[in-house]
Amino acid sequence: MIRDRVDQMLSDYFKPAGGAVALAPQVIRRAEGADRDAEALLDRLAVSATAEGVRLIRLGRQARGESGAARRLIERAREELHDYLRGRRVYFSVPVDLHEAPEFQAKVLRAAGDIPFGQARPYAWVAKRIGHPGAVRAVGTALGKNPVPLIVPCHRVLKSDGGVGGYIFGTRLKGRLLEIERTTPVLEGCTSTRILCRVGCSHLRRARPENRVVFASVEDARSVGYRPCRVCRPAQVA
Amino acid sequence: MDRERALMRRVAQGDGRAFTDLVEAYGPKLMAVATRLLGSRADAEDAVQRALLQTYQAARSYEPRWAVSTWLYRVLTNVCVDELRRRGVRAAHAAAAGAEEPAPAFEAPGDAGRRIDVARALAKVPREARVLLALHYVNGLGNAELARIRGISINTVKSQLARGKSILRAALTEGGQA
Numbered sequence: 001m002i003r004d005r006v007d008q009m010l011s012d013y014f015k016p017a018g019g020a021v022a023l024a025p026q027v028i029r030r031a032e033g034a035d036r037d038a039e040a041l042l043d044r045l046a047v048s049a050t051a052e053g054v055r056l057i058r059l060g061r062q063a064r065g066e067s068g069a070a071r072r073l074i075e076r077a078r079e080e081l082h083d084y085l086r087g088r089r090v091y092f093s094v095p096v097d098l099h100e101a102p103e104f105q106a107k108v109l110r111a112a113g114d115i116p117f118g119q120a121r122p123y124a125w126v127a128k129r130i131g132h133p134g135a136v137r138a139v140g141t142a143l144g145k146n147p148v149p150l151i152v153p154c155h156r157v158l159k160s161d162g163g164v165g166g167y168i169f170g171t172r173l174k175g176r177l178l179e180i181e182r183t184t185p186v187l188e189g190c191t192s193t194r195i196l197c198r199v200g201c202s203h204l205r206r207a208r209p210e211n212r213v214v215f216a217s218v219e220d221a222r223s224v225g226y227r228p229c230r231v232c233r234p235a236q237v238a
Numbered sequence: 239m240d241r242e243r244a245l246m247r248r249v250a251q252g253d254g255r256a257f258t259d260l261v262e263a264y265g266p267k268l269m270a271v272a273t274r275l276l277g278s279r280a281d282a283e284d285a286v287q288r289a290l291l292q293t294y295q296a297a298r299s300y301e302p303r304w305a306v307s308t309w310l311y312r313v314l315t316n317v318c319v320d321e322l323r324r325r326g327v328r329a330a331h332a333a334a335a336g337a338e339e340p341a342p343a344f345e346a347p348g349d350a351g352r353r354i355d356v357a358r359a360l361a362k363v364p365r366e367a368r369v370l371l372a373l374h375y376v377n378g379l380g381n382a383e384l385a386r387i388r389g390i391s392i393n394t395v396k397s398q399l400a401r402g403k404s405i406l407r408a409a410l411t412e413g414g415q416a
Contacts, residue, residue, distance in 0.1 A: 006407050007375075013356045014274055014375035023283075024261040027290045028254055118324060119331065183288060185320040191389030210301050210309070213389035214316035216323035216365055224366050224390045224398065 038085045038176045041169065042078065049073040053097035056147050059169070080200070081150060087184040089200030090117040091232075092151045101147060104130075108142040115156040118181040122160040144168065150177075185214040187234055189226045196221040201232035242306040250297035257294060264307065268314050270376045275318045275369065277357070285321055289314040304386070311379070311387045315369055322365060359409035367402030370395060 046060035051069035054077045062078075065071035076094045083089035098106050107130040114129075115121050127139045143154040149168050155177045159165045167174035189196045190207040196215060197204040204212070215221040218228055218235045228235045248256035268289065272282035292313050293300075300309060360368055366388070373379050373387060381395045388395075 006403055006410065009356055009410070010371065010375040010406075013353060014270060014372060023265055023287060023290060024254070024258040027261070027287055027294055028257060030287070030291055031294050116327070119327065182324075185316060186323065189389060194389075209296070209299065210304065210312075211389070212316075213312070214319045216319050216326065220319075220364070220366050223364060224388065224394050 035176055037173060038180055041173065042081055042085055045078075045081070047074050047077050047081075049077065050097045050099075052099075053095035054148050054151060055097045055100065057149055057151065077151070083200055084150065085180070087180050090181075090184060090186045090198055091200055094151065096148045096151055098147070104132075104138070105142040105145065108139050109146060109148075109152045109154070112143060112146075112154050112157055113152050115153060117153075117186060118184070120156045120158045120178065123157055123165070124160055126157055140165070156181075187215045187218070187221065188212045189215055189221055194226045195229050196226045196234055197229040198232040198234045201229055203229050203231055243302050246297060246300050246302075246306055249294065250300060260306070261290060264310055267377055268310065271311070271314060271372050272318055274360075274372045274376070275315075276321060281321065285317045286314065289317045292317075305383070307377075308383055308386050311373060311377075311383075315373070315387060319365070319369065355410060356406075359406050362409050363402045363405050367398040367405075370398050371402050371406075374399060 044059050046056075046058055046062045047054060048056045048063065049065055049070040051067050051073075054073060057077075062074075065074045073094060077092075080089060080092050080094055084092070098109060101109065108126060111126045111129045123136050123139050123143075124133070126143070127133050127136045130139075132138070139157075143157055144166060146152055146154040146168065149155070155167055155174045157165065164171050164174050164178075185199055187196060188199050188204055189212070190204060191211045191213055192207070193203075195203060196218060215226070221228070242260075245256050245260055249260060265286070268286045269282055272285045272289075273279055276282050276285060289310070293310060300306075360371070363371065370384050370388065373384055379387070381392050381399075384395045384399075385392045390398075
């Protein structure tokens with residue numbers, strides 16, 4: 001590039017900043033004290049499924065599914081939960097079976113399911129969305145009995161004052177899940193295929209970690225020669 | 239470069255001293271890139287910490303055919319770009335809820351209104367080009383390394399930088415600065 005006035009201004013502007021020296025001990029402390037509660041949660045979870053989808057996730061011992069289809073769904077749900085809790089998945093593709101949920105609760109759960117990964121909404125937002133703006137407390141109760149926590153993200157619903165609110169697996173874990181979602185990238189491209197995926201897509205899972213690049217939007221990725229994946233369709237969510 | 243790779247091997251073995259040396263060597267440059275991309279020092283520090291945490295935890299899987307700096311910048315830009323995505327989402331949600339979008343907070347350390355002009359002009363440059371400009375001007379990184387860091391072709395790097403600069407030039411000229 002030709003050196004000119006703009007170059008000079010940019011060079012001045014981007015001068016290295018000091019003050020990063022004390023970072024090393026902080027980072028080492030963070031690495032050693034990392035909270036592994038969320039990663040360990042899966043070992044304590046029992047997932048049960050019908051042939052149609054996951055119907056219940058609770059603390060307990062994992063039992064075998066009743067049919068072959070149910071067993072396959074349980075295995076798939078556990079894999080997806082494993083990735084999610086480690087910050088390697090931003091969406092669930094395994095179906096849920098909410099047939100046993102009463103109508104009001106099913107509506108609440110569907111509304112909670114519309115809250116995108118990494119975001120949060122107040123209980124009142126859910127109440128308004130299902131057309132019962134006065135039913136904030138009932139929304140809280142319905143979410144508290146969420147049959148499929150994590151997959152239906154009731155942890156993304158918070159109190160209006162910004163407080164975390166209750167959670168089936170404890171408030172501490174709710175905070176930890178929100179933290180995981182705050183630090184998990186959503187869109188990653190594979191440098192060898194130049195395909196952009198949502199994190200967790202099966203296509204991307206085959207890409208080595210050093211071949212992954214994060215993008216802020218589908219348009220950004222397109223502007224530098226990446227195309228959206230046809231399997232996970234990132235264009236529909238971001 | 240071999241010295242750096244030896245340093246990385248020690249980091250992988252859990253050598254805290256080696257990690258401190260690495261942070262001292264690259265910390266200020268990483269901070270500069272992050273500060274310029276994210277606009278606030280606090281956000282930049284958080285991003286650099288998260289990037290360093292990732293490198294520390296992944297040191298074992300470090301691929302020695304890469305320069306250490308390439309890897310560090312890749313991890314850092316990944317963190318910063320995702321943070322920029324998150325801000326876009328927050329702004330869109332706030333706008334939908336009828337709240338006014340907060341003006342971007344650009345840091346203007348000490349001296350000049352000129353810095354603010356550059357910051358304003360940079361805000362008009364598309365995100366990918368802005369990331370490349372920051373990496374190029376903080377560190378004088380060449381096109382080939384920029385291409386590896388962002389996983390794009392060298393020609394794309396060239397065209398993005400040229401386009402970014404022409405947008406900047408136009409914006410600064412408009413303001414009577416260049």
